[in-house]
Amino acid sequence: MAHNVEKDAVTGVDTTGHEWDGIKELNNPLPRWWLWTFYITIVWSIGYWVVYPAWPLVSSYTEGMFGYSSRQEVMDRIAEAKEAQSAYLGKIESASLDEIRNDGELLNFALAGGRSAFAVNCSQCHGQGAQGFVGYPNLNDDDWIWGGKPEEIMQTINFGIRSAHDDTRFSQMPAFGTDEILERPQINAVVEYVLKLSGQEHDAALAGTGQEIFVEQCAACHGENGKGMRELGAPNLSDSIWLYGGDRETLRATVTNARYGVMPAWTGRLDEATIKQLAVYVHSLGGGE
Amino acid sequence: MDQASQVSSPATAPQAAVEKIDVDAVNKKEERSLYKARVKIYPKRATGTFRKLKWLVMAATLAVYYLAPWIRWDRGPNAPDQAILIDFPARRFYFFFIEIWPEEVYYLTGLLIIAALALFLVTSLAGRVWCGYTCPQTVWTDLFIWVERLVEGDRSARIRLDKSPLSLNKVVRKATKHVLWLLIGAATGGAWIFYFADAPTLFVDVFTLQAPLVAYSTIAVLTATTYTFGGMMREQVCTFMCPWPRIQGALVDEDSLIVSYKDDRGEPRAPFRKNQDWSARGDCIDCNQCVAVCPMGIDIRDGQQLECIHCALCIDACNEVMTRIDRPLNLISYDTYVNHERRAANQPTQKPRLIRARTVIYSALISVVGLIMLATLLTRSTLDINILHDRNPLFVTLSDGSIRNGYTIKILNKQHDVRRFEVAVEGLENAVISVVGHEGTSGLEVPADRLAQFRVFVAVPASSLADEQQDFDFVVTDLVDGNRAVNDTIFRGPDK
Numbered sequence: 127m128a129h130n131v132e133k134d135a136v137t138g139v140d141t142t143g144h145e146w147d148g149i150k151e152l153n154n155p156l157p158r159w160w161l162w163t164f165y166i167t168i169v170w171s172i173g174y175w176v177v178y179p180a181w182p183l184v185s186s187y188t189e190g191m192f193g194y195s196s197r198q199e200v201m202d203r204i205a206e207a208k209e210a211q212s213a214y215l216g217k218i219e220s221a222s223l224d225e226i227r228n229d230g231e232l233l234n235f236a237l238a239g240g241r242s243a244f245a246v247n248c249s250q251c252h253g254q255g256a257q258g259f260v261g262y263p264n265l266n267d268d269d270w271i272w273g274g275k276p277e278e279i280m281q282t283i284n285f286g287i288r289s290a291h292d293d294t295r296f297s298q299m300p301a302f303g304t305d306e307i308l309e310r311p312q313i314n315a316v317v318e319y320v321l322k323l324s325g326q327e328h329d330a331a332l333a334g335t336g337q338e339i340f341v342e343q344c345a346a347c348h349g350e351n352g353k354g355m356r357e358l359g360a361p362n363l364s365d366s367i368w369l370y371g372g373d374r375e376t377l378r379a380t381v382t383n384a385r386y387g388v389m390p391a392w393t394g395r396l397d398e399a400t401i402k403q404l405a406v407y408v409h410s411l412g413g414g415e
Numbered sequence: 416m417d418q419a420s421q422v423s424s425p426a427t428a429p430q431a432a433v434e435k436i437d438v439d440a441v442n443k444k445e446e447r448s449l450y451k452a453r454v455k456i457y458p459k460r461a462t463g464t465f466r467k468l469k470w471l472v473m474a475a476t477l478a479v480y481y482l483a484p485w486i487r488w489d490r491g492p493n494a495p496d497q498a499i500l501i502d503f504p505a506r507r508f509y510f511f512f513i514e515i516w517p518e519e520v521y522y523l524t525g526l527l528i529i530a531a532l533a534l535f536l537v538t539s540l541a542g543r544v545w546c547g548y549t550c551p552q553t554v555w556t557d558l559f560i561w562v563e564r565l566v567e568g569d570r571s572a573r574i575r576l577d578k579s580p581l582s583l584n585k586v587v588r589k590a591t592k593h594v595l596w597l598l599i600g601a602a603t604g605g606a607w608i609f610y611f612a613d614a615p616t617l618f619v620d621v622f623t624l625q626a627p628l629v630a631y632s633t634i635a636v637l638t639a640t641t642y643t644f645g646g647m648m649r650e651q652v653c654t655f656m657c658p659w660p661r662i663q664g665a666l667v668d669e670d671s672l673i674v675s676y677k678d679d680r681g682e683p684r685a686p687f688r689k690n691q692d693w694s695a696r697g698d699c700i701d702c703n704q705c706v707a708v709c710p711m712g713i714d715i716r717d718g719q720q721l722e723c724i725h726c727a728l729c730i731d732a733c734n735e736v737m738t739r740i741d742r743p744l745n746l747i748s749y750d751t752y753v754n755h756e757r758r759a760a761n762q763p764t765q766k767p768r769l770i771r772a773r774t775v776i777y778s779a780l781i782s783v784v785g786l787i788m789l790a791t792l793l794t795r796s797t798l799d800i801n802i803l804h805d806r807n808p809l810f811v812t813l814s815d816g817s818i819r820n821g822y823t824i825k826i827l828n829k830q831h832d833v834r835r836f837e838v839a840v841e842g843l844e845n846a847v848i849s850v851v852g853h854e855g856t857s858g859l860e861v862p863a864d865r866l867a868q869f870r871v872f873v874a875v876p877a878s879s880l881a882d883e884q885q886d887f888d889f890v891v892t893d894l895v896d897g898n899r900a901v902n903d904t905i906f907r908g909p910d911k
Contacts, residue, residue, distance in 0.1 A: 158452055253807070253808070254807055255805070255806075255807030255808045256808075257807060257808030257811070264808070264811065264812075266808055266811040266819075266821075267811045267812060267813055267814065267819075268813050268814050269813075269814045325816075362814065365814035365815065365816070366812055366813070366814060366815065366816035366877075367812060367813075367814050410851075412811065412819070412821060412851070412872055413811070413813075
């Protein structure tokens with residue numbers, strides 16, 4: 127509060143009574159333009175109360191003269207965007223994957239849609255850049271467990287792996303150790319052979335024994351030279367790409383306990399156009415066949 | 416304070432050729448109030464050297480502003496034929512032979528640096544002459560005052576009109592003035608839009624109501640600002656809104672030519688009497704002509720003031736009076752502080768020193784920046800590339816064990832013809848390149864004056880990677896003229 131109001135000797139103007147470090151504030155009138163601007167802002171704000179939602183009430187709020195609502199504005203924009211996309215989505219729904227990929231405009235739309243659908247639905251397991259994690263395949267590389275053609279990718283997305291869907295893809299590897307199919311030394315030998323198959327350092331003598339066991343136990347699914355079999359979802363063991371790791375320890379654990387990946391079926395959850403866009407997008411990442 | 420009336424004083428000088436004008440400076444040094452209503456200024460018409468100079472500068476600057484967008488410039492079939500064009504939709508800026516892409520806006524920075532330095536230079540030479548002659552605010556205000564005088568008459572007539580009761584004559588004159596002001600304002604905004612589109616086409620579109628909304632709103636906004644700033648606010652823009660007067664005080668020194676009053680010669684001032692003896696008095700006859708012509712409403716005899724824009728109309732007014740009473744000219748003149756001091760000490764005055772450390776340094780800096788800009792302009796390449804390395808994933812291991820990195824390459828073709836390019840790498844052993852959607856690495860087509868984007872994969876056998884990160888270059892070569900652009904980037908592999 128103002129106290130000690132006095133007349134300033136130099137200017138003859140009253141002070142406001144405020145003093146800081148010996149400096150006193152003069153009580154000069156505000157510039158007139160400033161005052162008018164201030165009054166206009168007050169009038170303006172009253173206009174705001176009338177036009178826009180402003181005052182909270184007990185269980186609602188004043189809605190303003192024109193019923194403006196920012197939420198409604200967003201809804202309208204979303205509806206507008208959906209409307210604008212519907213022509214493309216319709217075309218994508220009726221076109222084959224090849225037709226989409228050969229139509230520049232459709233392809234661009236599908237890639238953009240696929241990218242955003244991937245970020246929402248797939249990136250939790252496969253990573254934002256589809257780079258994968260241990261147990262979750264990298265979709266950028268050229269190794270495909272179930273096939274890397276657009277149709278094959280779409281099949282996987284539609285029905286998943288080991289999902290609840292009847293048409294799901296399914297692979298099963300026996301747990302050679304825990305189910306006591308193989309003895310520990312036999313497992314070690316097989317592991318050495320797999321190391322040899324993939325061109326890594328290995329014990330040559332043990333690998334020889336391992337080869338016999340491999341042919342007997344593993345070749346049915348992984349093939350005699352370990353190239354894998356896509357119909358069964360058996361991975362290629364002779365290349366440099368490993369889903370769970372290709373070192374001795376990890377291989378031993380895999381053979382002993384077996385590994386199962388799971389992916390949900392997306393048919394029914396996502397519409398067909400979105401799944402098609404996803405297939406086209408994943409195929410475009412650089413490893414598609 | 417009856418500021419707005421004008422009376423002659425016949426009692427004191429019955430045959431004097433010069434009447435005293437009853438006018439007060441808006442910021443008289445005796446009473447400088449911070450807060451009070453604006454005192455309306457009625458600038459009187461001045462005649463003389465500097466007024467003529469101001470008319471010339473006004474004609475030249477307005478001519479440049481209104482005519483520049485209409486100059487044509489042949490750039491071939493794929494580019495606009497307008498010499499000066501800021502093409503926002505295509506993101507190009509054209510200035511005669513110069514064409515600027517968005518990533519080259521540093522030219523604008525260079526231009527602004529030169530403009531600032533040039534302002535420093537002229538200010539150190541002759542004070543706020545930019546403000547007094549070439550500032551758009553001054554040019555348009557001057558034009559508006561000219562219109563005002565045309566319609567309502569000179570200072571005394573305008574004061575009389577403002578004081579007179581409402582009449583048809585008053586309404587017609589006021590309305591005419593405002594309509595003319597608004598027309599000038601509309602023409603100002605109207606000229607501005609032509610810098611952003613093909614002028615002849617837009618001209619027709621504007622009048623047939625075919626032009627885009629942004630054109631009309633630009634005209635509306637500039638009409639409003641020109642009308643308000645030039646007609647209503649005038650000197651208040653310079654005094655209260657513009658930051659420049661505060662800065663400029665620091666740029667003048669004792670050798671700068673400043674519009675100033677020689678108080679040693681003028682004082683003591685007294686009214687003029689015919690055949691009087693000048694030995695006992697100063698040359699200033701206190702006629703107030705210098706105050707009446709001042710568009711800023713100040714009294715130059717109070718010394719240097721923030722409001723003064725160095726337009727020198729007070730010099731013209733005073734010199735006219737000095738001629739009529741047969742006294743030496745230049746009681747008010749462009750003069751240096753050094754000379755004021757020398758006169759006070761009874762020393763001979765000297766010619767202003769134009770070449771000083773300050774002016775030399777400013778000139779040198781202007782030349783340096785100008786030369787750098789010229790050099791980069793002359794060596795400007797018509798081919799440019801940008802390379803984006805994939806961050807996620809950083810690299811991909813392929814089934815044969817090789818490591819692959821993904822890149823997005825943007826090729827900028829700044830020529831006005833379609834060009835075809837080949838992409839290659841340098842400094843990366845055994846690299847295999849593939850371009851997504853293309854057979855091979857050659858024949859990448861980029862449309863005229865456009866940018867095209869390509870996805871490029873580079874794969875390298877793991878064995879030939881010495882480190883987890885390696886630097887190498889992408890080389891893009893024009894298949895026809897062999898023009899090359901080289902850009903360095905990195906190749907990432909697994910941790911070693």
